[in-house]
Every structure is written in C-alpha cells, then in structure tokens.
Amino acid sequence: MLRRRTLLLSALALPALSACASTLGAAGPMAPLPHDASSHARPDEARVRHVSLDLAADFDRKVFHGTATLDIVARPDAREIVLDSDGLAIRAVRAGGRETAYELGSRDEKLGSALTIQLNGARQIEIEYESAPNASALQWLAPAQTASNKRFLFSQGQAIHNRSWIPTQDSPGIRQTYDARIVVPDDLKAVMSAEMLTPDGEPAGAGRRAFRFRMPQPIPPYLIAIGVGDLEFRAVGPRTGVWAEPSVVERGAYECADMERMMEVAEALYGPYRWGRYDVLILPPSFPYGGMENPRLTFLTPTFLAGDRSLVSLVAHELAHSWSGNLVTNAVWADGWLNEGFTSYIEGRIGEALFGAEHARMAEALSWSDIQRALETVPADGQRLHWIGEVDANDNSSAITYDKGALFLRTIEGVVGRDRLDAYLRSYFDRHAFQPMTTQGFLADFRQHVVRGDAALEAELKLDEWAYEPGIPSNAVAPVAGGFAQVEQAVAAFGAGGPPPAEWAAWNTMQRQRFLQTLPRALPAARLQALESAFALDSIGNMEVRFDWLALAIGNGYEPSGPAVERFLSEQGRGKFVRPLYRALTEQGPWGQNLARTIYAAARSRYHPIVQAGVDRIVAPA
Numbered sequence: 001m002l003r004r005r006t007l008l009l010s011a012l013a014l015p016a017l018s019a020c021a022s023t024l025g026a027a028g029p030m031a032p033l034p035h036d037a038s039s040h041a042r043p044d045e046a047r048v049r050h051v052s053l054d055l056a057a058d059f060d061r062k063v064f065h066g067t068a069t070l071d072i073v074a075r076p077d078a079r080e081i082v083l084d085s086d087g088l089a090i091r092a093v094r095a096g097g098r099e100t101a102y103e104l105g106s107r108d109e110k111l112g113s114a115l116t117i118q119l120n121g122a123r124q125i126e127i128e129y130e131s132a133p134n135a136s137a138l139q140w141l142a143p144a145q146t147a148s149n150k151r152f153l154f155s156q157g158q159a160i161h162n163r164s165w166i167p168t169q170d171s172p173g174i175r176q177t178y179d180a181r182i183v184v185p186d187d188l189k190a191v192m193s194a195e196m197l198t199p200d201g202e203p204a205g206a207g208r209r210a211f212r213f214r215m216p217q218p219i220p221p222y223l224i225a226i227g228v229g230d231l232e233f234r235a236v237g238p239r240t241g242v243w244a245e246p247s248v249v250e251r252g253a254y255e256c257a258d259m260e261r262m263m264e265v266a267e268a269l270y271g272p273y274r275w276g277r278y279d280v281l282i283l284p285p286s287f288p289y290g291g292m293e294n295p296r297l298t299f300l301t302p303t304f305l306a307g308d309r310s311l312v313s314l315v316a317h318e319l320a321h322s323w324s325g326n327l328v329t330n331a332v333w334a335d336g337w338l339n340e341g342f343t344s345y346i347e348g349r350i351g352e353a354l355f356g357a358e359h360a361r362m363a364e365a366l367s368w369s370d371i372q373r374a375l376e377t378v379p380a381d382g383q384r385l386h387w388i389g390e391v392d393a394n395d396n397s398s399a400i401t402y403d404k405g406a407l408f409l410r411t412i413e414g415v416v417g418r419d420r421l422d423a424y425l426r427s428y429f430d431r432h433a434f435q436p437m438t439t440q441g442f443l444a445d446f447r448q449h450v451v452r453g454d455a456a457l458e459a460e461l462k463l464d465e466w467a468y469e470p471g472i473p474s475n476a477v478a479p480v481a482g483g484f485a486q487v488e489q490a491v492a493a494f495g496a497g498g499p500p501p502a503e504w505a506a507w508n509t510m511q512r513q514r515f516l517q518t519l520p521r522a523l524p525a526a527r528l529q530a531l532e533s534a535f536a537l538d539s540i541g542n543m544e545v546r547f548d549w550l551a552l553a554i555g556n557g558y559e560p561s562g563p564a565v566e567r568f569l570s571e572q573g574r575g576k577f578v579r580p581l582y583r584a585l586t587e588q589g590p591w592g593q594n595l596a597r598t599i600y601a602a603a604r605s606r607y608h609p610i611v612q613a614g615v616d617r618i619v620a621p622a
C-alpha cells in the first residue's frame, strides 16, 4: 500500500521526466510532439489551442467566408506561428487586434501552403478569409443530389483536408477546442461535431439563419466537421439520435435503434463516454466513406440503411472511436492503426456483446481473409502497422491498419486473457485521455502496465514484430466461425454444378458475403445467371452484398449485369464501393473499359473530390 502511494506521488512530482517524448506521458499545452510530416506546423514553438469560427456558407459560389480567431500558446521567444492552409484566400490577419504581417508559402500538392503569421507578442490572432470552391474537405451538393431536392454541404476532415476550409495547425497531435457561428440559407440547418447551442438557429438577415456551436473538449483538428442541409432530428435514446433529410430520418432511426445499448457496452468495457450526446448524421449518397467518427455527431453513408439493421457494425465502429481515436489519438498518421486497429477491435467487442460470439467469429473470419488477401497484394513495406518512410496521410491499406491492427489486439487478448486486456485498455484510455499517442508510446505503456518485465510473456507476445514488421507473426490464431461451415459446403456444391443454395434465405449478411467472396472467381455466364435470378442480386437492397455480387459479375465480364453496375455506381459514391468496381471494369477489356468510361463521364461530377481523385487515377479518359 505504502509502496503504491510512493509510486503515485513520484509520478505526479516528476512532470518533466514523464514529458519525455518517447512515452508522451505529459499532458499540458506545450507537451512535446513527434514530427508530423503531414503538417507545416511547428508546434514546439507556438501552438493553436482554440479555434473560433465565424463563417457564412455561400452556396452559389461554393465558399465559406468569414473569420477564424485562434488562441495560441507559445514559447516566450516565439515570433511567429505556422498554420496549415490549402487554397484559402486570405483577406487580412490581425494579431492582438492589430493588422499583422503574414506569408502564404508556395503550395505543396499534398500538404497545401504554410501560413506564417507574425505574432507581435500577441496570443490571439484573427484571420479573415475565404475557402476555395474546390476545397478538398467540402462537398457542395446540388438539389438533385439530395433526397429533399434542396442544397446540402458537408465536410470531411480526415486526414488532412480541414486546412482547405479552416486555417489552423492541421496535425492530429495538436488538440484544440472550438466554437463556431455558421450562417446558412434559412431553408437549411447547420449541424457540427460539437454541442449545438441553437438547434433552430437565429435570424441572420438576408434570408439567412445563424447556428452556434461549442466543443469544450480539446480535439484534433481533423474532427471539426459540419453538415448543412434540410435536416430533421429523431431521438432514438436518452442521449442518442439521428439527423437526416426528412424522407430518410425514419429509416435512419430504425437502423440506429441499438445505439444506446452499444454505448452501454462500450462504457462498461472502457469507461464513461466523455462527449455528452452521441448523434449520427446520415448524409446524401455521395458521402465518400462508410462513416466518420466526428465527435458527438458521427457522419454515416446512407448505404448502411439495409432495412434490417444488418450493417450496424458501422455505427459500433464509429462509436468505438469515441475512445480509440477521439480520446486517445494517433499523434501522426503513420500510427493510424492506433485509431483504426483499436477501433476495429472494439467494434468486434461491441458486436459480440450485442449479437453473440458466433456473430463475432464470423466478422473475425471475414477480416482474417481480408488480411490474407492484403498479404498477397500489398508489398512488404506496406504491411507494417507503424508506417515507415514516405507516408501519404490520405493513403492506407485498410486490411493492414484496420484488420491486422485488430488482430494484434485479439492476439494480445488470447495471450494475456480478456480480463487483463480489458482492464489495461480501460486504464490506457483514462491515463491518456485527450492526448496523442504513438506506437512506441503504446508499446512502452503496455510493457509498463502488463508485461512488467516478464521475459516469457514478452517473448510470447512478439509486440515489436507485430508493430514494426511486415506480415503476420506466428502467434496469430485463425478464427473459426461455425456459421461459415455450411457456407463452405454451399460454395463447394454450387462450384460443382449444383443449384443456388436454398440456405441463402436463412443466411445473415456475413454468410451471404462469405458465399459471394469465396465462390470460384471464374464462373460461366449460366452459373452467374442462376445466382442472379435466384437471389435478385442486381438489385438486392443490402449494398455490401450487392457490391460483392457486382465485383464477381464484373470479374467474369458478365454483361447482363452491366445496367446494375451502372445503377450502383451512379446512385452512390462511397469510395470503398466505387473504386474497386471501376478498377475491376478497367481490367475487363473493351466491354468493361467502355462501360467504366461511360458511367464515370456521367457520374463523376456527383462524386466527392476525394473519390474523384481516386477514380481519375483508375479510369483513363476516352
């Protein structure tokens, strides 16, 4: 007892020691940070700690204009602060209320421009600016692209896009609180990843309304997010609800009915939810991701609305980020697995608690297969959890970051036991709450609290091999999913010429996906036709299943599904679905290449800039 207290006291009494960069142990406004190659900021000299936005959304010109006022902490000798920006038109900069000198550096293709501002001793600066119409974080939708036939705007900050609409230090290690006043046309509502102070807005003149927000917890700047549209709210629990366009909100509320239970499961495992409310915003179909964990307000693709709650693991995933990612955050994107791998592991734990062990084993088996595919296709250098060398923050192989990351934690769980890992993770989130984390910091922390010098345990875990080496270490255990045994038999039977499996009707989404993903890749047209007509795959409502089917059909050059491919690629713009199908089409000779070009020529303008950039690299113009 005495001993423990002594340890505690000495830890408190030695802030300088615990501030050492390798453990990232110190909180505090100027705690040292590892170098972030994705940001121009020099946070060891001067750091943004609060962002105050006063912006108007101009839908005609597709720009935000107004001011960002930044509170700064700086070394006493700091003369300037360096911010990230991309495409911003700077009108004026004031430091401590007076006009000050600034310099907008040349634009780097990936990083944008450094905005260097003379502080003149001030610790608050105000930037008057306007974003560019093609800001990479923003998508301004025309009425035809929304369910309401009204205009819509949303932002997507991760990884390094927010600098295209907010001049701040856009590095995940630098935490900032924020508040905002946002002016929008008065037929629309604004929502943000923050506490909403004016749910109905306030009159702002000229047919406009203003909405105010406040995020009192310090967050990495990629989590600042906004949505503007014809939005309605439905509560689904005491602290959970759904924002969506009116014609979508009912279906959204149905699909999200389990959110409160998910929160309770996550809280029981990892400690209190620290963000107040947990709402979701269902976006129009051009939202480029499945989901984005913006604090207090997860952004979701409408393609997860399956009508039967079968794709809610997406919500479990984004909710899990409330601990892994939003509370303890990768300090640099090279350690993205600390966000996504941990989150995928927690997503699995939430799924297991809600839907049972068998459900969880099936998800793990699908994930295991994704890893195996990645090991065959991703070069060794791309198979490490901690990326080394040239790192592109917008580019990651999800099977490594997500699935290998989660498998690492499941392997640790298998070795140390579930209770011990749960207790450790809970304390990890508590001790590092609202702080950045590195791979090195996590391993040091885990060794300090769990391994504690046990050489046999250390050898059994292979921690460094998992974190720093390509491939999958030998202590990984392949999951066994009983529910997939009958799928395997069905694949064999169908592959041997039998009829489409009668069990299909009783299978869940993962079993159907497993079936479509493990069928022989080469199938004759008659066999594909038999499948399609048995299960109406060209138009099946579950978009994950439809995607797996269309990938199989395209891979076989199955022309009768061409119109279904066109519909799928025109109706939604989720990168995970869109990119692989265009890629598969372009690998199919003239039929596929022509189809890809025709579909893309019509659909491109409706895709998000992030997805456009990806597909531009796949589909060569005619």
Ligand code: BES
Pocket (backbone or CB within 6 Å): 158, 159, 288, 289, 290, 291, 292, 293, 313, 314, 317, 318, 321, 340, 402, 576
């Ligand atoms: N944070 C990610 C989305 C993201 C990743 C945005 C990388 C920008 C760069 C989000 O939590 C996520 O992982 N979404 C997944 C869904 C999940 C269930 C795997 C997606 O969008 O598919």
Ligand code: ZN
Pocket (backbone or CB within 6 Å): 317, 318, 321, 339, 340, 343
């Ligand atoms: Zn995620």
